Amino acid sequence: MFASDFEGSERFYTAALEPLGIAPGYRADGVAEYWHPDRDTPSVSLERADAAATATKGMHLAFAAGSPAAVDAFHAAAVAAGGATRHAPRFWSEYRAYCAFVSDPDGNNIEAVCKETQ
Numbered sequence: 001m002f003a004s005d006f007e008g009s010e011r012f013y014t015a016a017l018e019p020l021g022i023a024p025g026y027r028a029d030g031v032a033e034y035w036h037p038d039r040d041t042p043s044v045s046l047e048r049a050d051a052a053a054t055a056t057k058g059m060h061l062a063f064a065a066g067s068p069a070a071v072d073a074f075h076a077a078a079v080a081a082g083g084a085t086r087h088a089p090r091f092w093s094e095y096r097a098y099c100a101f102v103s104d105p106d107g108n109n110i111e112a113v114c115k116e117t118q
Helices: 006-020 068-080
Strands: 023-028 031-035 044-048 060-064 084-092 097-103 109-115
Touching: 006 023, 006 031, 006 044, 006 060, 006 068, 006 109, 068 084, 068 097, 068 109
Parallel strands: 060 109
Antiparallel strands: 023 031, 031 044, 084 097, 097 109
8 A cells, every 4th residue: 555644654553453462573664564573464554655556545454353342442542643533432233343444644444443353
């Protein structure tokens, strides 16, 4: 994903994803990749937008949370780091999940979701 304000987006994603156990795994000038430390597969790659690549807009990206408390912590951290609430944490019966939705600095819809267990 490409960010118009890379530093602001990097702060946002670092803070918002930490409660979900997702951490920066790789950083270079204008690139930050985030994944679970016990896996080597990136969850998301953030890059600086430039003349060759415009900022990503209109995307919906969902991250699995291990508990409703992790969803709450994601929401609080995301808002404190410059995100805007789309939907505060709550149970969504149609998804059978506890979710929170925030806008990242470029307006993308970022979600933390904890599915019901059977």
